[in-house]
Amino acid sequence: MLCATSRLLAARAASALPAHPRGRGPVPRSRRRELHFPGHPELPPGDLLAGRFAGPSVSTGRRAILRRGRMPPAAGGGLAGSELRPRRGRCGSQAARAAGRDVATETATARSPKRPAPPSSRRFEAAGRWALLALVTLTSFATRFHRLDQPPHICWDETHFGKMGSYYINRTFFFDVHPPLGKMLIGLAGYLSGYDGTFLFQKPGDNYEHHSYMGMRGFCAFLGSMLIPLAYLTVLELSRSLPAALLTAALLTFDTGCLTLSQYILLDPILMFFIMAAMLSMVKYNSCANRPFSAPWWFWLSLTGVNLAGALGVKFVGLFIILQVGWNTLSDLWHLFGDLSLSMVTLGKHLTARILCLIVLPLALYIATYAVHFMVLNKSGPGDGFFSSAFQARLSGNNLHNASIPEHLAYGSVITVKNLRMAIGYLHSHRHFYPEGVGARQQQVTTYLHKDYNNLWIIKKHNSNSDPLDPSHPVEFVRHGDIIRLEHKETSRNLHSHYHEAPLTRKHYQVTGYGINGSGDSNDFWRIEVINRKFGNRIKVLRSRIRLIHLVTGCVLGSSGKVLPKWGWEQLEVTCTPYLKETLSSIWNVEDHINPKLPNISLEVLQPSFPEIMLESHLVMIRGNNGLKPKDNEFTSKPWHWPINFQGLRFSGVNDTDFRVYLLGNPVIWWLNLLSIALYVLSASIFAVAVQRGVHLPVKVEGLSQVLLRGGGQLLFGWMMHYFPFFLMGRVLYFHHYFPAMLFSSMLTGLLWDTLLRLCAWSLASYPLARCVHVLGILTLLLGTAYSFYLFHPLAYGMVGPLAQDPRSPMAGLRWLESWDF
């Protein structure tokens, strides 16, 4: 394969070289210059727009490839001429070594910024571009901020994220499956805008009343509006074509889905902002590749890193953009590595710079967000139960906070034993027997989530019944591997297991309470084992992870997590599992510990260190994410639903009297995107095969094909990276998971249609007609999307009145799919 690639490159270089004079010849100089200078001398100011549509030249794209054949992205090539790599310009002999290098020098001189251009027109051109960008930004802000305060009640997931923002303001600890950055920003926005954190965010539909929610919504809408300029700039950078960028901006501005998602207190606008910002800075930094280690190069590289940290800090799906940037960086490095003119030292510098900016910097920032998160949230709150006992000791208000208990477990201690798996609880027994037909009719042993006297157990030696708390006896610590008995304090029965099947998990053994006043039989003996034995052989409260192995049957005490029927008070089943796998459900730790003979120590010393907290919170988050399994018979959104806009999400309102907001993509735009992906794959493979067959494309077409293959390739890759992994995910999926992918697919659409229209225009030989085709095509698409937005805008801005089947409804006749629910 590799040989093929190199062959391909060589062939391209060879075929490209003689073509070079042709490349320069037919293209009017004015257009070439238009790309590289801000100015546009030949065109009168009045013709500005038309000139822009007729477009940035293609020959430059082609030349750019010759010049820096190793740069995969940004076919459109360098920034302004002034940014050309100086080294190349200076030493022609070095540059001449590789094919096409001399071309580079030539172009460098040809495009040297010293060549005079009428300053007024250049300024005018630049002003025009800025004005266009400003227009795009303004439209996007206008659409996003329009009716932002409507509806004045909680919509959909605002109930979660708004609540979590309030938690930050109130500094109470909570648990969420997503990393903290997004919610922290929401909290900050709320705090700065004067929200006091007192609103309860109980359920969707609750009215905000006097609470100020606009700050948080405004913050999200601000980031959501920024998506459009970011996409605009990205496409501009990739295609060097204003119409393509404009089209992209229009697609995103007029998409009802993006609009709806940007208007509420959600993580998605924040996530998408970071994703797009990372993409833009990556593309920008790729364009700086001809001036490595310059200030803009460093700037964009480190900005990429910062944005990656942001994306990952908001949701774990930020990982996809990291993978994309990682892949881009690898191929970039690979090209640099193949450039024999670069010394190993230079390569080392390149590598170090990327490691610093794309790995170390994001990691540091990511960890910093957690540091802030744990620092801010220092009060006990609803998330405590998800974390280990040691962790809870950090939180003020938790009963473990500032508590002091003996550190090492000794015989005679009264303890509670907690399962390490999330939401299992404490080992528990009570004065009730297993019912007839469920194993032996002995006392039940369960796990119970709440603190209770029935959770207390006394730890005793297996072979002596003497009271260890007798002051005449010396204190004897429990050690790893000891054989012990656990006596239930309230009922004086021993923890017991035997060869009867467990009540629910038939392959496991039943666990019971057995014996009278602490005397039972040999089935009461358990071997205690410490898994993380770095603390020595003694057993430490909170920190030691222990397993209890039944001596006679060799099984391990665990909880299956299944809920017992009513006879078991709907507590969770405890079993003894013969499969000696190290799963969390069979690992326990000691939480409360009462032993009058031992000195109490403050729990402060047991508090986990920051790396441990990080690790634990990540484990809990991953487990939480995996735990979000769809239940049977639940209607869940499937990934294949998304690109076809099969089904939306109801943000607010059900009945015809409610204020209804429905998250649904603008079908015109979404189906266009879908079509464009197919068209893109088709056209890109045609071009790829043509190149592979060694077909000599005309200069202009080749330039377009490079834009399509490289720029479009990156966008398609982005779309795939943000979409296909969802097919592998087992957790519950929602429609809004598709939106990052949708951004990429819209950018691809913009780039594709512009390129295709240019190709069309090129194939119609006569010049004015060609320009017309292009301009008309773009205008049709722009107006079409705008009109479809006009039709579908009630979805986003909310509607009251009858449902769509009623002809009086604002959406009458627009329910094109039966699965749409408005």
Add this chain to the structure above:
Amino acid sequence: MGRRSSRRELFLCFSRASSSPGLLFCKMLGFLQHPVMVTAEVNLNMVALTAMGLLSRLWQLAYPRAVVFDEVYYGQYISFYMKRIFFLDGSGPPFGHMLLALGGYLGGFDGNFLWNRIGAEYSSNVPVWSLRLLPALSGALSVPMAYEIVRELGFSHCAATGAALLVLIENALITQSRLMLLESVLIFFNLLAVLSYLKFSNSQKHRPFSPRWWFWLVLTGVACSCAVGIKYVGVFTYLLVLGVAAVHAWHVIGDQTLSNVRVLCHLLARAAALVVLPILVYLLFFYIHLLLLYRSGPHDQIMSSAFQASLEGGLARVTQGQPLEVAFGSQVTLKNVFGQPVPCWLHSHQSTYPMIYENGRGSSHQQQVTCYPFKDVNNWWIVKDPGRHQLVVNNPPRPVRHGDVVQLVHGMTTRLLNTHDVAAPLSPHAQEVSCYVDYNISMPPQNLWRLDIVNRESDTDVWKTILSEVRFVHVNTSAILKLSGVPLPDWGFRQLEVVGEKLFRGYHESTVWNVEEHRYGRSQEQKERELELHSPTQVDISRNLSFMARFSELQWRMLTVRSDDSEHKYSSTPLDWVMLDTNIAYWLHPRTSAQIHLLGNVVIWASASLATLAYALLFVWYLLRRRRRVCDLPEDCWLRWVLAGALCAGGWAVNYLPFFLMEKTLFLYHYLPALTFQILLLPVVLEHVSDHLCRSQLQRSLFTALVVAWFTSACHVSNMLRPLTYGDRPLSPNELKALRWKDSWDILIRRY
């Protein structure tokens, strides 16, 4: 070596032929010019390897005469095949099961054996030898195939023999192929696919479109689909071969010496043989499967009514002769199409909803409507025209069409299906569905349902028995009758809850019902009707589904049927496999301590993993150096090295890494296909090291000595583990303890 030279002659003839007008002409001339000669040549290496392979796999094949491990699982399917009873196994497509059954068929097995327990003695009617023959043969043939693959990759005879010998002495492969299990067959087809692809791509250089070229190309496709047909994991090897073929095809496209038409021919031939053909063969497996299994059996219930009706016996016996079109006055049972958690029928009975639920909410206290997973007389409903009182079918019958408003009368209690704005017992967001009881408390009946035929072709379509999938949309509230699937508490007899879903307007199978049993009602009187409901329905015609409909349903159910993930004593995680940290006890002699374990040759496993690592490191090293224009290897040697890596290391990776993403219970034997590819890589790496990394003759001799020593130790280990592989010799507890080289191995030691 004689074969090479003669082949070259033949090739010369052909190359001459290609320049002359016609190939056929040359052949004819050849016959005229030379006497007809048959030169037979035998590669003794291959013969010897095959013989050894057969010996190792077939020796004492019928021992032990007892059910060993997963034979208990596959055996029951063999019995089903013998008895032609339909079954559904979600673990894999039917080709593997059919192959095993073929062994039973050849041995004259009648299917009469109860596969219920590992270790049970086979009765005399079970032809153990022939049942185990096919897997053993495929295991034996893998040995010479390993040889051929390494040869075709362009490595020496020595390396090829080494690869074959390693496959030969690998204990885990021996164990797995000597039993009625599918892994060895899967490995066989995996290797066959790779081998025939290599043969094909090697003949591509010389004689494209020759019969030999076609033969190997087609064989690649067939082998791939066989691999997929045995287990779904075969798809990974298929994708690998497809990937390599795609890269090669891309080179063909780039080859500018070929004309465009010829390139197109190349691409079309590949597409036909590697994409279309495998699909057809895969369909063929299902076709034969469905052809063979025509009787109804224990797994019928999972399938749709239409599918069940296509089987002999079972539902077909019940539904034969039912009137096709549902008319007003029809008596029907309504089955939910979703079928999850269990297939069930719309049901009602005398009991009412409790006045107050446990959580304090109230109910309508009307008669319960549930979904019941068993056939029962209470599953019968009568379709009634709301405008008339009549409960019998007119003559001629007036069919019910899409969009008609109907009432559903419960047959035994004559109450009407009703829903209203009362929260359902367990899904409070949805409406309660009840049979209306009038308590005179200003709660009017709302019992009109609009019929919505989902799979209709036009708006005037008639509601058909079995075939039509219908939804009932409540006229007053536009709620949809839906199975929520939650079992009701004791007051509801643990039957499944049925609700009226208000919020959901999309399509979901749990809102869709079909008529399963159907007859035209004849009795207006309640007493008579009860008698009528108890009597079986009439019988005459049968309805047939097309093959594609049956295939797609069966395939879909096979992919979605959920096996309850049970823990297993010998289950393991993929990480345990690489270094053989786990084993599986397959069988223990009922009296002595003779036992069979799935236990690999540790030396081979460890060195194969090391070889993979070495390959990866060397590959990256060479790649980086080549990028800097330092070519350590000559071009053809590099290409061979890359291809060997792509197929062997790639084969290992695609057969191993996906297991990390799988959520089902995993066992050590899942690793064997990956291991086989890894073993093939081992001699490749060794030869490479000796040829290219040993600089002096001395180093090379030293290395050879090391390799010999290593191979001897592998043989020794294999020999030591042999009693656990064949289970032929009882071992003393001390010997067993001595064999327990890793603490994580579970070797059974009897306590006396």
